[in-house]
Amino acid sequence: MARRHAFSVFLASLGVLLAAASACAEAVSVAALRLSSSGPLFIAQDRGHFAAEGLEVTFRFFTAAQPVAVAVTTGDADFGVTGLTAGFYNLAGKGALRIVAAQSADVPGFHLSAYLATPRAWDAGLRSLADFPGRSVGITQTGSTFHYMIGLLARKEGFALARVRLVPLQSIPNMVSAFKGGQVDGLILPSSVALPMIEAGEGRLLGWVGDATPWQLGALFTSGRTVADRRPLVARFVRAYARGAAEYHAAFNQRDAAGRPVAGEGYAALMPILEKYTQQPAARLATGLPWVDPAGRLDVGDIRDQVAWWQAQKMVDPAVDAAAILDLGFVEGHRNVPR
Amino acid sequence: MSAPEARPVPFRGGGFVRRPRRLVSLSALFGLVLAWQAASWSGLANPLFLPAPAMVAAALWELARSGALAQHLLASLGRVAGGWLIGTGLGLAAGLAVGIFATARAAGMPLVSALFPIPKIAVLPLFILWFGIGEPSKVATIAAGVFFPTVIAAAGGVDAVPRSLVRMGQSFGLPAWAIVWRIVVPGALPSVLAGFRITVAIAVILVVAAEMIGADTGLGAFVLMAGNLMRTDQLLAGVVVLSLVGLSAAGLVSLAERLLLRWR
Amino acid sequence: MELLVEGVSHAYGALPVLEGIDLAVRPGEILSLIGPSGSGKSTLLGIMGGLLRPYAGRVSTRGRPPAGCLNPLTYVFQDFALLPWRSVAGNVSLALDHHRLPAGERRERVADALARMGLADFAAAFPRQLSGGMRQRVGIARALVVRPAVLLLDEPLSALDAQTRDLLTEEFLAIWQRERTTAVHVTHNLGEALRLADRIAVLSRRPGRVREILPVDVPREERSAAARAGRIAELHAHLWALLRDEARAADLELAEPARGGR
Known part of the structure; x- marks a missing residue:
């Protein structure tokens, strides 16, 4: 009886300790869509990369790109991952949003x-x-x-x-x-x-x-305020995200000599994570797994093109400066950076 | 016992009288706009979430100058007018029939009660399948939204015509068409016009909804596009125009009431 | 024109309201119908003018309507039944609008009817602007404009105050003296009946039957004279005696909870 009592005291204090440890982890919320293009995010979460950076990530799921950008603008989410739209650039151009890493891109050989x-x-x-x-x-x-x-x-x-x-x-x-x-x-x-x-x-x-027409379809972004005030947090988040992207790329973006998709390293282990978050069966996901840069590197020139094109269509405010909405300091070696 | 002192009866009446106070209405509106502008100047209102009235006015001016406003306005007004006229025409015919004929009432009223509460926006995709993606489905959506309240207003108006007037018409040997046209219809007119007040607002609401799908011009399409593009100044400019359209429509109904219901 | 009522019975659902009514309204006379509430006076008048279908018996006319008559059996209603959205002239012309008439004759008829009821200056007024008495004048003008063969007056004065009632009675009689239009006059006011009628038909309480037809044997022009006051009082007392017990019984009947329509 006494031993059982001592054991439960031990368990209780362990619980307190664990709670204290997780309280140290910084709470971060991420707005995203339930799409395989957000795979790096899901992998980083379930494989513990966020936790390893001391981040306790919660997801807020939406059904369209626009609300994701709005959620980050209003501060309802700290980070967002989604496709790039004219509305996104208008929000970003007003200083509300900063792109910090890549999401998926349309590239040759990937049928998205x-x-x-x-x-x-x-x-x-x-x-x-x-x-x-x-x-x-x-x-x-x-x-x-x-x-x-x-x-x-x-x-x-x-x-x-x-x-x-x-x-x-x-x-x-x-x-x-x-x-x-x-x-x-x-x-x-x-x-x-x-x-x-x-x-x-x-x-x-x-x-x-x-x-x-290959192009940079989506990006990981956060608010201008977060970049300015919580720069180390952003760096930790992007690091964990990039680890997820590398695992995603290794598992899902491999091709054989003939250009046919083949299962890469960790495919079997990571597919259930995608199934869980996208709520889609593996068979359905396998046909359209998007290409994601293994380090979260952006096609910077393409993003500038996008902004210029929308501005030419008079759908993005001419005052929006593409350079100002990008923060390239979190990922090494972004591609196609204009000189 | 001495005579008790006379006390004046305190005044208890007054108040609860409707008096037009045009100046108050105007200054309330003006004050709101001013407060809003002040909030923007002071930085209290984030221009991203709530653009200042001056920005909205600038967007409106830009719209008017570029001719886009006229284009969107004409497209929407055409749809509103077409849909409202069709819905009102059919609604009046059905409402009079429901009001006059017991069979039509028995058949029609449950149908109207069942179909009226259906949000027309929800069945818009169905209308697109039936009428295509172009103008007909938009006009049909507005017509459907206008139809049911018109039926109810017209049938209620017919019910409100005193039966003694109909008997009077019969006693003078008026043929059925004359009883309908000279007694029932004018008698139902106040209720029908009250219904118009509601249906013009419904038509403006529904044109916005109808233009969400498959429209590249029209105030609804414009407001929606501004929302998609996060151009909040343009969005509010569109909303201002929509509200002016609604106000003008209500003004037309008031004018019609003044002209047609002078006898009240 | 003569109006004949033969064996008319009527019921609202299971509730009999009239039973075996026989009446002959003679040409050029005013016949007043009196009876306690619920005796079916107004129902009988509705049947006489063809607005209600009796469940037994028939109503017929004999003789030719006068020249220019457009609506032989014409009502004057207790609640005036004016169209509020039509002017005075418009209400009067309503009775003509569906007839093919030369525009001149139409105008003339309306102007004449308005003039006879003293409404010439109010032609453009709307009913809501008029007093009750003026409204009923419009109602009477509308009836005159069709040159009726038989006037069916359904408690035409009961919605008016006493002075207006007296005034309008005199005016109506003055017009009637010239035209001598056959008229059936429903009232619950004995004095009114004694002032207007050649004969007074007394109906019993529900189901209404004709209890008595009483000729008023005093010439109309002498009825307000002091010399004939005694005879008029006698007739009044006689009618009241006939009605009193009926009225009391009818009153109690109406107080019963399970009451059908009138």
């Missing part, structure tokens, strides 16, 4: 986003990426990544974007139903949605965005 044509538009001559002028394309919103990807295509194929009728439909399900109903001629869709439609004959594949 598909250009699709409806069978009817296909029959009517929408057979290649150069055939978009004079046709309608569904997007989620003006200023979204979908909007930008069409803009990139227009630039690459050398047609005026104004010759494509962009139809804002607010959500991907709306885009899919408008596409199936023949209300639009073409779409850009994530591979997880696009592939089943192609198999079912509901859409014709015209190509992949990564092959046609």
Whole structure:
């Protein structure tokens, strides 16, 4: 009886000790989407990289890119990871946001986003990426990544974007139903949605965005205030994130000699983490695992291009300075840095 | 016992009288704008979250100057007018039928009660499947939103026409069409016009919702785009224009009431 | 024109209100219908003008309506039944609007009816601007404009105060003297009936039956004269005796909780 009592006292004091230790860990909240492109984040969390930096990370999940940026702006989250939109740059340009590392990028050989044509538009001559002028394309919103990807295509194929009728439909399900109903001629869709439609004959594949127009799709960012006031914290966070990115890259971004995806080191161990956070089955995830730089390095020149393009579209305030929204001091060796 | 002292009866009336105080209304509005501007100047209001009135005014001016305002306004007004006219026309016909014919009431009223509370915004995707992504689905959304309150207002208006007036018409041998046109319709008019007051506001609300999908012009599309782009000054400029549209529509209804209901 | 009521019975649901009414309204006479509340006076008037369908019996007219008559059986209502959104002239012309008439005749008829009721200066006024007496004048003008063969007056004065009632009674009689339009007049006011009627039909309490038809054997112009006051008082007493017990019983009946419609 006495021994049992002593044991429970021991357990209780252990509990107090543990609580004290975790109280030392700094609480950090991160806004993100439940997408595999945020994989480095999930891996860093579940593999204990954040904890190793003394960070206690909690996630706040959203369903669109915009709220992620807003959450960081308002201070509801300390960090955000999501796609780069015109709205993001407008917020960032007002000093509210700083990009500190890369998220995913569209690169050749990685089939993230598909250009699709409806069978009817296909029959009517929408057979290649150069055939978009004079046709309608569904997007989620003006200023979204979908909007930008069409803009990139227009630039690459050398047609005026104004010759494509962009139809804002607010959500991907709306885009899919408008596409199936023949209300639009073409779409850009994530591979997880696009592939089943192609198999079912509901859409014709015209190509992949990564092959046609590689670009820096997303980024890890924080608020201007956090960068200024809590710089060491940002450095610790980015370090842990980059470790996650390296593991993600090693496991999911490997290709064989023929360019076919192969399972890399740690694939089997890390896939359940992605399954858990994205709430998607592995089979579905495997078809569209995005490319993520192993060190979280950004394509800096591309981000400057993005800002300039949006400004040319009069959708980003001309006063926004691309250099000022980037803080390149947390990751070594960013790519394509303009001199 | 001496005569008790006479005491004046204290005044207890007064108050609760409606008197127009135009100056008060104006200065309340003006004061609000001024306080808002002052908050921005003093740095109390973050311009990112709440742009100063001057910034909103500048955005509005830029919109007007570039011709974008006229383009968006015309697109929205066209949709509002089309949808409102269709919804009102059908609603009045259905409302009169429901008010006059027992069969139509038995069939129509439960349907109206069941369909009225459905948010038209929620069924917008359905309208897009039925009417396509262009103008018809937007006009249909507004028409549907306007239709049901109009039916209820018109049927209520018919109910409010004293039956003695209808009997009077019959006693003078008025044919059925004349009873409807000269007695029932004018008698229902006050209720119908009160309904208009609500339906013009509904039409303005729904045009914004309808323009969320598949529209690149229109005030709703503009406000939504400004929101997507985080251009809060433009967003508020659009909201100001929308509110002015609503005010003007309500003003038109008031004018109609003054002209048509002089007899009240 | 003559108006004949033969064997008319009526019921609201299971509640009989009229039973075996036989009446002949003679050409050019004023017949007053009196009876206690719930005796079916107004129902009978509705049946006589074709606004209600009796469940037994029939109503017919005999003789030709006068020249220019557009609506042989024409009502004057207790609540005036004016359209509030039409002016005085508009309310009067409502009775003509659906008839094919030359515009000149239409104007003339309206102007004439308004002039006869002393409404010429109020043609453009709306009903809400008028006193009760003026409103009923509009109601009467609207009835006159169609040159009726039979006037059906449904308690036309009961919504008015006593002085207005007297004034309007005199005016109505002055007009009636010239036209001699057949009229059926429903009232619960014995004095009014004795002032206007050639004959007074007394209805019993529910279900209404004709208890007695009483000729008023004093010429109209002498009815307010002091010399004939005795005879008028006699008639009044007789009518009151007929009505009193009925009225008391009807009163108790109305006080019962389970009461049907009138």
